[in-house]
Amino acid sequence: MRVAIAGAGAVGRSIARELIRGDHHVMLLERNLEHVDPEAIPDAVWVHADACELALLESAELESYDVVIAATGDDKVNIVVSLLAKTEFAVRRVVARVNDPRNEWLFDDSWGVDVAVSTPRMLASLVEEAVSVGDLVRLMTFRQGQANLVEITLPADTELAGKPVRKIQLPRDAALVTILRGGRVIVPQQDDPIEGGDELLFVASVEVEDELRAAVGVKR
Template sequence: MKIILIGGSKLAYFLAKQFASKNYYTTIINENYQEAKSLSRSLKATVIHGQGSDPATLSEAGAYQADVVLSLTTEDEDNLIACQIAQKEYGVPRTIALVNDPENQQIFEKLGITVAFSATQIIASLIEQQTASSDIQNLLPIAEGKVNVTEIALEQDNPVVGKTIDELQLPNGTLIACILRQGEVIVPSGENSLQSLDRLVVIGQPESYGQLMRLLCNE
């Protein structure tokens, strides 16, 4: 696999080390001369001093043969442009962009970036997971982090016990996929009521996760 990393000096360093362990061919583009020089001395990777949003620099980095372009600069505009050029001019099949401002994530996705990830949202999600009730288990991100699957146990004093699913008014983008009750698996409808000691398998988009936890876990 051939990967082009743009920017992200320290992050690029550790990623390149990981890729090297998998025998991936990695090229790093960094516009800071001193950082580029340092990376070239410490990594088994090709390092180019230049801007990743410059078509000529991408061409020099071998974008025509690249399988992935990963842009990690501190400027969202540069990350977006680099990925778009890689896709449209060089036919790179997979582009990944760091989104520094979480509000830009949907814009990146609508403009065709294969994966746009926000470090801010990832950290916030981790904090929510760690501070949530101990009765929440098995959080599983799927579809490249766009959907979470969570298992939640309902204690007797949980205010949702006795309510039907329709009465809960679940947040948009979430659903209760199944109820685990005394060894039985129930695929619920809106008329099913919840009982104490039920374990709920819920599916939801990350942006709705906090609201869902507050509703089902009495937070």
């Protein structure tokens, strides 16, 4: 997979290293010449360019990339990069970093963003996930499909204990994708039994979250 990352700061470099470990082709776009350091990540393609400049993106052949990640520390820049990537270069997948949670409402498909990643929101969700039992916690939003990755930790005395997965009457537009049980990651099958304390991960649209709560026997 070919991935272009706008912003070669600490965040952009960390993402690049992880992607390169996964054998992906990575290009780093950085406008600050002092931050352009090919020796730091020699396997990446480094380009000294302002990712908001259309001509420079054309020179970098952005249209040949499968994913663009707008990872700068400036939300305005990330929005512009996302919009250019989607509308001018038809990049299939655009992921944008949200630095200020107050700007999160801007990061949607109208600005070319498929997935918005807000570090403060993710950290808050992880805290909620760690302490919340019997409630629904949103972990990530998939903007392109208007769906969320949500987690529900079943209480120890859940009425579902001992029943197979097929007994969960899921609403439309909701799917159980994983059961976390202790150190195990379980890909759920219809006959797998449910246990108290299970962490259930679903992909679901916002509209059916209340129905999802009811299906697993938890209250809002």
